[in-house]
Amino acid sequence: MFVLLLCGFILQAQENVPKNNGVKTSNANYTAFTNAKIYVSPTQIIEKGTLLIKDGKVVSTGANVTIPKNCITVDVSGKSIYPSFIDIYSTFGVKKPSRQTGGSRSPQYDASREGYYWNDHIRPDKDAIDLYSFDSKKAKELQKAGFGVVNTHIEDGIIRGTGALIALNTEGTNANRILSQRSVQYSGTRKSNTSRQAYPTSLMGTMALLRQVNYDADWYAKGNIKEKDRALEAFLENKNLVQIMEAGSKINALRFDKIGDQFNTQYVFVGGGDEYENIKDIKATNAKFIIPLNFPVAYDMEDPFLARSVNLADLRKWKQKPSNPKVLADNGVTFALSTYKLKSAKELMPNLLKAIKAGLSKEKALAALTTVPAQIIGKSNSIGTLKTGAYANFLITSGDLFEKGTKIHQNWVTGVKNELSPMDVTDIRGDYTFKLGNNDYDLSISGAPEKLKAKVMSDSISLGSRISFKDDWMNLTFSSLDTTKQEFVRIVSNVLDTNSFSGKAYFPNGNEMTFYAKKKEKEEKKTDDKKKDATSKKGDAKVADAKKEYPVTFPNMAYGFKTLPKQETVLFKNVTVWTNEKEGILKNTDVLIKNGKISKIGTNLSASGATVVDGTGKHLTSGIIDEHAHIATSSVNESGHNSTAEVTIEDVINPEDINIYRNLAGGVTSIQILHGSANPIGGRSAIIKLKWGESADNLIYKNSPKFIKFALGENVKQSNWGDNARTRFPQTRMGVEQVYIDYFQRAKEYDALKKSGKPYRKDTELETLAEILNKERFISCHSYVQSEINMLMKVAEQFNFNINTFTHILEGYKVADKMKKHGVGGSTFSDWWAYKYEVNDAIPFNAAIMHNAGVTVAINSDDSEMSRRLNQEAAKSVKYGNISEEDAWKFVTLNPAKLLHIDDRVGSVKTGKDADLVLWSDNPLSIYAKAERTIIDGVTYFDINRDAKLRQELKQEKNELTTLMLQAKNKGLKTKPIEKKVKAHFHCDTDF
């Protein structure tokens, strides 16, 4: 039948073609499926209806469809019909280009392609259709999983070009499989395999590049670029297509959504399955999502030594992730499901059943696989439903698709049948008796329908036997009664009725005999099953807490908050206050904080409704500020160019870094997350408050001062990057100067053009540098030796601005007078040296000498471990150089606040300033001091007593989840070996 249909389909497609193998035939017959439960769409269900199709399309669906005369009718009573599934994030039939191998080992800085964009990883000119070739094997796999159509793409590059909508019709040709080409433009976060071009090396570089492409495309569209750029042309052409961005995680979706907002592009995001962790922000993107349905399997926790390496976050995710689709649905986020990230499409249904068990409605599940993906790619009229005119893409199932054990019998793709499991399988399982000659036999058939087992007994002798049953024919082989011989009796029977059936028996000696089997009267043979039930129930009782829910915390990991802590009114009584103001260190003083601000400082204060904290014997200070940190970020360096002013750490803040919590425990409240030191002109900073549990955006200072990282010396001239890194300019300190002069000159010209009102190509990099020239953005420059320090000050003076801060500044003590004159501050290490050649003359007295020369001095960490002990690092200036304790304390509080231009808000204990305070057990400069309570904006983000409680809860939760994983393994569920997460220890030379 399908051949006929197929012919009809083809002929309709191409009407007038030469035909040399016979007469021209056309088939205008209909096919009707009657008496089925039909899901026309997830919301429109016909209990008992007819689906009428013709020429690969749905003619009509309904309870009262008139069946034409030229129609083949298939009665499918008892069965259900669903629209088949659609996967719109697929790489079906499109091979990913393989990675470039061989060639030079030196980094490549320029693009390989000519006549295209300056960056090879921008490939909107690529069309999946050009690389596509039909993969029958994969198509069959997808058919079995219920799919009818996929939108495939080239999974390569940052902008990847367009996709193609392919019907998984294994019998047809590409002439009828390709439903649409140049459908949807795809993008991702990873670079193309086809090019070794270095830029971008980081996520923030990728984000900056995406923005620049948008600016450049606009400039190109206006006809301002004379040279041909086929990539930008394609980008402009694709602009109106649906844009699918592979974000891969909730946090990336939030990041790229901001870029989309900037350029009026609403991305559809390929998610990470972790959206439930931050559902409010996810919902606020208004984006639609494509969710890979891959759930983590349990870790194999049998070895307690190894099990210790697994973090609570990962244990929890195992329990939580199946509920992600439900949470998305409950919050009104539109999402499609995808097989992306699944090892095989086979895993889809078991995982979907898990999601349904976790609360996802069947209706939403069906929509996520049919109407939603169709709607996302703008094909609602032709796929995803069984409405008139849609492609005849549907599944015939044995029952409710989303119940365990339901079979997909047939998967019809564009009107072509693909049989997956026989629709009317006779169930011959049961107990029978039969007689051969004078002997009585008992036959018992059991097992799964596709893998039957037979047991043949005669005179209570068990005879070895084998059974197969296919297309209603049973073959049964068993040992002959004479067990001394290796001889077999074979029986063949066409089973038409399972109560009794007959056939022929063939004996070893060649004799044939009629065979007749009769079903035994039903006995109550349920006792075994009952027993089983009883035992499994017992088991259930033990795993009762398998049903326990493990709620999301903020962040969703160890030491996360169940609910975010609230602002409090707190009165500290009788405490020693390090004001950092002219009042100095006040003993036996009271401090009141209210509405997130320091409200009163004095003695005998009282306030109604305030929580009173007895500060006797304790010290209260403003929070520590780290001028130079690399925690709480997903990228540190963009090393693909020698200037990367276009990138910003604000794009890639990671609010789920445990170092935030640990820094709070060390009394740190604010940090500047600096770009690394891979290039003379680095990226822009993020200045944040360590508000543990808040989203990335909420960490950033309101009206944050603008900063950028510059760097000098060995790192930027790539001295320690290996012998291959010898091509990027600059390789000497001499070249570093020229980089600056060159870029500032260009920025000056850019700014002049911009201010002139004439049209100009918007360039984020020069825009940023122009902000420096206009004194709107400040430089914090990584620096070591005196020559280069002086050089940068002179370059700045040449361009009429000042360097704000030299960070590291290890030879600052040699040019402290010049620094003072220039007006630059120094943010240094307390005592680091000897790790590279340029720090030979680094001395721990550096801070003291600079301070004595009148330079504003801070002590910074550049290290996630040391940053939690910055109070001790400040104390080292008392030891090295006899700085007063009061001044030493300012090195990690007020002075960094000044250097960061936030001293109007933080850095001292002063009425009206932000309530960013730390209560210490002892003199804060002492090694014996512990931060007992760390407060930001009046909210207690760290409390030593709460921490003790959290530790207990963490232990308990881990024990429970470990038990559950062990039980999962005992039940025979799949587990995976333990992996220990490697925590990168970020410094300024961390390369990503």
Add this chain to the structure above:
Amino acid sequence: MKYLKIHILAVALLFTSIVIAQQTPAKKQMQGVSIEGATAHLGNGEVIENALIMFENGKLTFVGSANSKIARIGQTINAKGKHVYPGFIAPNSTLGLVEIDAVRATQDNDEVGVMNPHIRSLIAYNTESKVVESMRPNGVLMAQITPRGGRISGTSSVVQLDAWNWEDAAIKKDDGIHLNWPSPFSRGRWWLGEPAALKINKNYKEQVEAIANYFKESKAYNSSNKTPRHLPFEALDGIFNGSKKLYIHVGYEKGITDAVTFFKEHNVKNIVIIGGYEADLTTNILKQHNVPVLLKRVHSEPVTDDSDYDAPFRLANDLVKAGVLVGLENAGQMERMNTRNLPFLAGTCAAYGLTKEEALSLITLNTAKILGVDDKVGSLEVGKDATLFISEGDALDMRTNKLIKAFIEGRDLSLESHQTELYKRYSNKYKNQ
């Protein structure tokens, strides 16, 4: 670390810019010294307020109360209000083996090969290292110079940090052999596209067997007539006869348990665990076999996200309270220059559970015992070397660690360094302008 470690350049550096001379080692003690009035922290847990400490010919002759009616010898130092400590000892250190981390030409800490017990650190120890001289002003006066790398890294020696050359520096030559116990995890080969996460080390058993075979072979060799000569096997002999200690670098519970069981089975007499970040989970076996621990850098990040933020700070306390003999070591990133912060590692242990005197023992007497040099150093006791210093205040706290005087074997040390000279030079630059 502040440089890119991958592909470190072999730069042939001309040391022409390093023109400032190293500090001259102090002369032999010619006359007696009496320190009077200080608070003496003996290193063995005891404190003497208003103490009198006397030494001559490099040895302590009196440690007691200043109220004692006893004749003061030689030069008297009035140390009222000050604190006296035995010199601090930095075990498992690479001081003097590497000068500048990023410059390959200055690296002499890691030899080629897997089983290198015969490799001796002592002869490469550079007494004139500028890093070494920067230890003394903080009270770190002795160190165990230890090679790195391989399965068996080589042989360490204990030195004092004010000497003309390595021979003069040695307190105990070839004190022990260092072995890196196999890790339970191995890292994914990320360059082949595998996840960089650590995976279970499938070769663990093989690697342990390789150690077993090596020890068996070497034992067999050493109980024969030793021909033909086999340098590495020969070097291991001291392990079996008890003249050398075996330092096992291992952190995690299973490794510690396996290693201790293993070497006790092989009749290795003196073993020491170095690292031991999970040693608190193995206190039973450590106590049972009398195995001490040189505890990993206290100022470290907790091992996993879930770990208590203060876990590394508290670990020494947990071990001490369980009855394990504990010292502190400082291996890790930038370990050499960081060794001068050893006193503050002990200070942190005092902030997190131990008494200050217990914490002091972690870098003095305990370490001396563990290294087998407690007959000479580690505490202020009569008959021991006069290796000690006077600090303005509590030497375990950076606020008050300010050395006034330091002695090694009674020799009055220079507390100057390349760094203090630069300090003076540039402080004067501005004064004179």
